[in-house]
Amino acid sequence: MSKFTALRNSKKFALRNRVAVVAAGFGVTAALGAGIATAADAGLQNLTTGVGSTVSAQADAQVKSAADAKAAAAKAKKDAAKKADSWVKPVDKYTLGSTFGLAGSHWSHNHSGQDFVVPTGTPVKAVHKGTVVKAGPYGGGDGPAYGNAIVIRHDNGMYTQYAHLSQIGVNVGQQVGTGDKIGLSGSTGNSTGPHLHFEVRTGPDYGTGIEPTGFLRAHGDAV
Numbered sequence: 001m002s003k004f005t006a007l008r009n010s011k012k013f014a015l016r017n018r019v020a021v022v023a024a025g026f027g028v029t030a031a032l033g034a035g036i037a038t039a040a041d042a043g044l045q046n047l048t049t050g051v052g053s054t055v056s057a058q059a060d061a062q063v064k065s066a067a068d069a070k071a072a073a074a075k076a077k078k079d080a081a082k083k084a085d086s087w088v089k090p091v092d093k094y095t096l097g098s099t100f101g102l103a104g105s106h107w108s109h110n111h112s113g114q115d116f117v118v119p120t121g122t123p124v125k126a127v128h129k130g131t132v133v134k135a136g137p138y139g140g141g142d143g144p145a146y147g148n149a150i151v152i153r154h155d156n157g158m159y160t161q162y163a164h165l166s167q168i169g170v171n172v173g174q175q176v177g178t179g180d181k182i183g184l185s186g187s188t189g190n191s192t193g194p195h196l197h198f199e200v201r202t203g204p205d206y207g208t209g210i211e212p213t214g215f216l217r218a219h220g221d222a223v
């Protein structure tokens, strides 16, 4: 027997086995289905004659539900891929606070991000998949005004920053997925009350910010 023939035969064998298993699986399910139908019909003597057709109807339903399950799995996979490539809001429920570019007495420069007013302890999510490049107190190196902060580099060369956190849940170098929880909101650093300060940056450091709400809207998730 050549190597190729052996391989082909083993594949055939595997396929045949799989078919047998599927068929056996069906038998079990159909039998079980009949049992359930019989039990359910026990009190209704007149209906027991319908068990045969119930079994066949259930077999049909099994085939259909198997196809449905396959379609649902394919859809779930597609949705997961779509979600990974999308951009989402950094928090679910919020009130918009100070906007980008606003001049304020408690900032040394114009406001460099968008504030999302949320209670302390609100889960903060990565708006898109990426790699954590900063995570820690003093803005992860950007300055004490930010408090505990995280910066993530994304696949399109953009960066997002999350500041005033009460808790940081990621480390520098860590890969995060779209919508992954990365920490909890708070009021650390130069903050007048609990909120998430969120920046979109063209580079990793302070001073490269662009307006976040327009950016998120352009990427499919309006805030």
Ligand SMILES: [Zn+2]
Residues within 6 Å of the ligand: 098, 111, 113, 114, 115, 196, 197, 198
């Ligand atoms: Zn802010």
